[in-house]
Amino acid sequence: MFKGGQTTSPDVSLPHVTNSHLLSYPNTLNFYERPPLFDVTVEEFETCALDRLRILAEIESSLARNRNWDELSTVTKTQCDKYLPLNSHRSIRFTDLEAERKKDHLSHFVLRLAFCRSEDLRRRFVKSETLLFKVRYEIALTEDREAFLGSRDFNWTIVPSQEQTQLKEDLERAFIGSKSEFERTKYYKVKWTRVPDLVEKRKVFLKGGWAYVPTKEQSSIVFHEFESHLEKTLETTARLLPRLDEDTRLLPILNNISQGFLAGVSSEWAGASGSDNADEIKAEMIDEIARRSFPLCMRMHHEKLRKDKHLKHFGRLEYGLFLKVLGLSIEEAIVFWRKSFSRIEDDKFNKEYKYNIRHSYGLEGKRANYPARSCIQLLAPGSSEHGCPYRNFDEDNLPTTLISVYGPQGLRSSDIREVTDTVKGKHYHVACTRVFELTHASCGVNKGDGIGGGESVTHPNQYAARSMELRKPKESKDAMQVDP
Template identity: 45%
Template sequence: MIRQEFSRADPKRRTALDPKKRQFAPATFQNVEYKHRLNFYVTPPTADITLEQFEQWAIDRLRVLAEIEACSFRNKNLTETAAHMKPLLDKYLPLTSSTSNSAATQIERQKDHYSHFILRLAFASTEDLRRRFSRAETTLFRIRFQDNDSRERQKFVEGLNLDLEIVSDEERREYAEELRAAGGGFPKRIEEESYYKVDWEKVPELIEHRRVFLKGGKAYVPGREQLSMVIAEFTNKLDKALETTSRALPRLDEDDRLSPILTHLSQNFTTPDANYSSSSTSLPGADISARNIDTLSSSFPLCMQNLHRSLRRDAHLKHFGRLQYSLFLKGIGLNLEECLVFWRGAFNKITDDTFNKEYRYNVRHVYGDVGGDSNRRGNGYSPFSCQKILTEHPPGPGEAHGCPYRHFSIDNLTALLQQVGVKDHEVLKGVKEDKEKQKFHLACNRVFEYAHKQEIKKVRDDGTWGAAQLETIVHPNEYFKRSYLLKNLGKNPTDGGGDVKMED
């Protein structure tokens, strides 16, 4: 006899989806029409994008947020930050106005929408990352709000439904003196200004600076202070959303496509990574030769100056030191033949036979002259970025590679900085504070700005360089290029005359 098993579940009831299992239901994707340039990022995006877009959009936004944070650590006010960020926003995260009728408007706003939510995933894991992300995003929103067309801005605010209660004419007259006092005597005629009543918790900035009248738990906010109300609402919503996102993160651990990308992005908020490009860091015509490395080393970042000084002192570097330094020299334009000449001359305590047997092959491999097919096709390895130097292969005893700002004790770091000419007490104090806060790239940029303060002032004053050409340095080879160009202002690397202009 064949037994048949029957389900006791009613077939008609199986079509009803268990609410606990709704998260596994087929997702519904839809494209969003972006009516406004500004965005409160309330609704998560649902349309398909590629993994390449996912990562590149996030990296572009990360560059913007990291630079905003750098402006904060340099104590730039909002006006200075906005001016500094404008070319960077135009480059990495442009947002044209609705009146421009640009075909790229929706694509730009989609990138802005998606990149925010991608980084929200990346930075929701810890309280420190959430706080820093919220602060940088709030500053970005504030810059955009103030830069927005007034009519577009008003339409956006009207669509927010901020639950603002308009203060009646009777109340304005009743509290006219208090309202005028809170406004510093402005307006002289109280009927010239509109006022809103909001819960006092929503406008902490205005209360802190005593710019509103408080009564019965309500803040009487003048219309001219609309920005503070909108900013407070933006920050409040974002902070709550980040808390919610942090609780949902464990569900993403099983996705082996996204988790590595998100981890990489969150690590890079300490020091944003930089894609190396030989064309963007090259100096055609400059004397990049073995005989000139000692002279050029004055323009090297501290990590490479430390390697160079150690090499000259000991006539030797261990493996990772040779690798880090060889890749850097390759990146500044030292060709293979000259690099071999340089290393042979530097290793002056060994014989030619020892050098050829133990070291020559490694230098050729770095340049892609020998090794696997993929290595040769790619012309060898790329120079290490600051992020890679900071996070991979920390130096051990007798090793000189790595980042001095991270891997040195504060006493050894201070001594090295003084040896290379940084003796200003305030600069050294600032570097110490940056190191304590683990802002290693800001310490490096602080030293760069001190060493080139006169040249930087000149190119800013005469408009030769814009903010995009003076953004935070995140690659040793970019440090060298920028230093070389600043130190050789007015000289052409080819013939010693003419202007030197930095590439974007």
């Protein structure tokens, strides 16, 4: 991908193309058999992989949340349209199909490099990629699907009409559908080991080690083939990966990407570097906002600060940046922290703490606009004083803490089991998202809604901002009801 050690990329801003131009990527469906051989920049290498990662992580999140196929498919389509669109050549949109398919191709292979290094990562990657392929196969135009099926040898045998007639009674008993539909159906013959899902569900007739697969179940052969092919190529990639050990540009990126998948982060919050609430939030409002709208990680920071009248350096940094992005101005931040550190005298506060507060707002030092930390950063080992409570708290402490913190907002003991089961599966962001849904039920949030559109929590500020947004109409309504 980095041909000749270069990190420059050819211009891919092509005009609208037709299918005749798509010689490298003739179809939206792809088994990713040939690695990309074009030059890319390091930035392109990372950004396209992260876009694909967001889709795969949301698929994992959907599985952990027990979404049915229709819900999973809808969420995946939405994520694909947002991060990795793949339009048909018949699309009426003015799009660069070559660039879309090139990005899809590159992103798949970058993630292969990131996720081939352990059995667990390979298993999770194969499962998510296969589901992504299924969604794309389902929505593909009939002509695109047929062109794809004809582009490669799936090693199946079309059952001759004479043999199909001889086995009519047996085939009909295994067929699910109307008699007229059966009469129009063609059959494909493959080894039964290639369609274990159909065998398990008794959807195929078996004879002599062969499975007779009707046309409408043909996709099962394709999906199993995709999964088997990807498993083999990942193992091959793992054997070749040590060749990258000396490339200091790529390994940090691959490590970050694989950590992101383990953390389950699906997307980057658009408001992570700033807030539209500036000058709206005052120091005296933080206690109430924390009680009603903070995620557990920031709620723990707030409770510790109120209890000890102090936070250690990384805790202050983490919580301070969160409050900054939430909309607390520098003036209000100094008021808040001065009041919170009530045991410290003014002189010591001004000398040892005020500078750091101003520094986090970009007013001292190198004057950088520091962003608040995301879930992936909080989930990283040794990330902070607290990090993510869903990961760090033990099985006894977490349920007690959740009831203590969120009980007044509607979280019941009967809900805790669902949350802790998700934590045991290491889907920490899903647990946080489910707590959000449960504690905002009075605001009209239902199971599966997430923070909006079915998306999972990926940033503490995302959680808090959405909570505050949902509670504003309710608070306004409640205020109107008590007015004389």
